[in-house]
Amino acid sequence: MTRRHNRTRAERGIPEATVARLPVYLRALHSLQERGVATVSSEELATAAGVNSAKLRKDLSHLGSYGTRGVGYEVEYLVYQISRELGLTQDWVVAIIGVGNLGRALAGYGGFASRGFRVAALLDADESVVGERISGLTVRHIDDLESVVAEQGVSIAVLATPAAAAQSLCDRVVAAGVTSVLNFAPVVLSVPEGVDVRKVDLSIELQILAFHEQRKAGGPGEGGWAGELDGPGDRPRGEGPPGTKQYIEAVEA
Amino acid sequence: MTRRHNRTRAERGIPEATVARLPVYLRALHSLQERGVATVSSEELATAAGVNSAKLRKDLSHLGSYGTRGVGYEVEYLVYQISRELGLTQDWVVAIIGVGNLGRALAGYGGFASRGFRVAALLDADESVVGERISGLTVRHIDDLESVVAEQGVSIAVLATPAAAAQSLCDRVVAAGVTSVLNFAPVVLSVPEGVDVRKVDLSIELQILAFHEQRKAGGPGEGGWAGELDGPGDRPRGEGPPGTKQYIEAVEA
DNA sequence: CGGACTTTGTGCGCGTGTTCACAAAGGCTT
DNA sequence: AAGCCTTTGTGAACACGCGCACAAAGTCCG
Numbered sequence: 001m002t003r004r005h006n007r008t009r010a011e012r013g014i015p016e017a018t019v020a021r022l023p024v025y026l027r028a029l030h031s032l033q034e035r036g037v038a039t040v041s042s043e044e045l046a047t048a049a050g051v052n053s054a055k056l057r058k059d060l061s062h063l064g065s066y067g068t069r070g071v072g073y074e075v076e077y078l079v080y081q082i083s084r085e086l087g088l089t090q091d092w093v094v095a096i097i098g099v100g101n102l103g104r105a106l107a108g109y110g111g112f113a114s115r116g117f118r119v120a121a122l123l124d125a126d127e128s129v130v131g132e133r134i135s136g137l138t139v140r141h142i143d144d145l146e147s148v149v150a151e152q153g154v155s156i157a158v159l160a161t162p163a164a165a166a167q168s169l170c171d172r173v174v175a176a177g178v179t180s181v182l183n184f185a186p187v188v189l190s191v192p193e194g195v196d197v198r199k200v201d202l203s204i205e206l207q208i209l210a211f212h213e214q215r216k217a218g219g220p221g222e223g224g225w226a227g228e229l230d231g232p233g234d235r236p237r238g239e240g241p242p243g244t245k246q247y248i249e250a251v252e253a
Numbered sequence: 254m255t256r257r258h259n260r261t262r263a264e265r266g267i268p269e270a271t272v273a274r275l276p277v278y279l280r281a282l283h284s285l286q287e288r289g290v291a292t293v294s295s296e297e298l299a300t301a302a303g304v305n306s307a308k309l310r311k312d313l314s315h316l317g318s319y320g321t322r323g324v325g326y327e328v329e330y331l332v333y334q335i336s337r338e339l340g341l342t343q344d345w346v347v348a349i350i351g352v353g354n355l356g357r358a359l360a361g362y363g364g365f366a367s368r369g370f371r372v373a374a375l376l377d378a379d380e381s382v383v384g385e386r387i388s389g390l391t392v393r394h395i396d397d398l399e400s401v402v403a404e405q406g407v408s409i410a411v412l413a414t415p416a417a418a419a420q421s422l423c424d425r426v427v428a429a430g431v432t433s434v435l436n437f438a439p440v441v442l443s444v445p446e447g448v449d450v451r452k453v454d455l456s457i458e459l460q461i462l463a464f465h466e467q468r469k470a471g472g473p474g475e476g477g478w479a480g481e482l483d484g485p486g487d488r489p490r491g492e493g494p495p496g497t498k499q500y501i502e503a504v505e506a
Numbered sequence: 507c508g509g510a511c512t513t514t515g516t517g518c519g520c521g522t523g524t525t526c527a528c529a530a531a532g533g534c535t536t
Numbered sequence: 537a538a539g540c541c542t543t544t545g546t547g548a549a550c551a552c553g554c555g556c557a558c559a560a561a562g563t564c565c566g
Contacts, residue, residue: 017553023460027439041513050441054516054555061515069514069561086460087467094459101358108354111439111456116463156462179469180462182455186280186364188303196465198458202435203364205451206347207276207339209409209433210369212449214340216432270523294543307525307546314545322531322544 018059022082024049029079041072088116095121095154097169098161099129099139102184107135120152149176156180163187271312275335277302282332294325341369348374348407350422351414352382352392355437360388373405402429409433416440
């Protein structure tokens with residue numbers, strides 16, 4: 001441990017994996033705070049967050065040296081430090097684009113406001129929805145997107161539209177100056193350099209679960225590949241693609 | 254490339270990172286299929302899926318050798334192979350626990366059925382919701398959870414409940430035999446060995462976006478760390494935790 | 507005031523995932 | 537049938553993240 005200047009830490013670079021866990025730690029800390037806990041050890045906090053304690057300590061060390069050896073971390077202080085690092089000490093203005101089932105659910109989700117996210121606008125293309133009041137907001141028409149973004153100072157756009165509309169709406173919000181997008185539409189968005197996109201895809205999550213579930217039940221497509229090493233029925237490798245032969249057979253197997 | 258037996262591929266182990274991308278490829282392939290495209294190169298498919306082409310080829314190589322050099326991949330065949338690997342050639346029975354805003358949105362989400370996921374049950378603890386018909390299903394009372402799981406053969410549970418209820422409901426579905434859980438509640442679930450849990454957390458995604466957004470705007474807490482190398486106002490490292498001194502100052506900064 | 511005890515912060519080795527770059531394979535043209 | 541062109545499949549180097557294990561640092565008690 002080279003003492004020296006106290007800048008040994010990541011100058012600017014907190015690992016992405018760490019950033020993704022900070023919100024989890026923060027939640028655990030809030031929970032502790034509510035229970036009146038003032039101090040917590042890395043071991044306890046790690047358990048609450050569902051991670052390894054060494055990983056937690058290393059994560060926190062990227063923010064600075066905020067623990068006390070022999071004691072642990074002061075909950076309130078840590079809450080503040082993580083909040084500041086994540087940018088939660090300031091307010092973020094969010095616009096939700098698309099007020100279908102999902103958009104409504106998001107508009108009513110309480111987890112946003114409590115974290116410094118202020119849903120300031122709901123927009124939709126459907127005339128029959130425009131004007132409706134949802135969770136204290138009046139739905140605006142998508143034509144007003146640019147002006148709403150400007151007026152409200154929107155910095156994060158949440159796309160909860162059908163897949164077909166997502167890319168063009170994304171282009172519009174980006175053109176309007178938004179540089180962070182949370183995308184619920186099942187499409188890969190392409191955005192210019194400097195714009196961040198995060199994707200939430202329900203169907204992909206289920207598919208990943210299905211993969212593991214299938215594995216537990218034993219091999220792909222049911223039945224697995226009995227004799228892998230040789231003999232007939234070997235894995236179709238370079239079998240010459242879809243002659244429609246063993247392809248169809250496999251379908252019916 | 255050592256020819257030999259054609260088992261050089263992962264015997265049973267497809268990397269987790271690859272599994273997470275297969276659904277994305279699958280979606281891109283479906284899109285191509287709808288447009289009547291019969292053959293696609295790794296370069297084209299990679300672009301459509303938003304990944305590097307080498308990565309895509311390596312991912313696909315884990316499933317087998319399904320391409321034709323000089324040509325590319327046959328779309329229909331690849332769709333089938335990926336579907337089979339992910340276990341989408343069979344039906345998966347899904348139960349949604351918690352019929353609030355989010356649960357309703359999920360119940361109405363079309364992206365499930367089209368991928369072999371059949372929502373077979375909706376459950377809630379709120380008497381005033383039980384009996385209601387949503388998306389063709391009648392909401393059952395949570396007391397019936399065990400019997401519903403057994404009767405319908407539920408293999409995947411989707412938790413869309415408040416945080417406080419999630420763990421105990423998770424315990425119940427696991428006890429009832431479910432081994433895959435998709436959790437929307439903002440808590441870390443603990444489950445026994447052999448049970449898979451995937452988490453979708455809206456607020457975490459926003460917090461990660463906020464972190465990057467803040468960074469673009471220049472440093473944490475606004476203002477960044479002007480002189481990092483020396484002088485006063487240096488990064489609080491080992492400054493002795495919350496003496497409440499510069500902690501409070503920073504809050505008001 | 508000193509020593510025992512607790513807990514942090516991190517060096518280090520390991521495994522996983524990503525990317526480059528290229529030889530081999532197949533199709534296509536002449 | 538021979539050679540050219542395209543594209544796959546993968547070896548190898550590199551980057552990243554994880555977790556162990558431990559020294560350093562601090563607390564607390566006698």
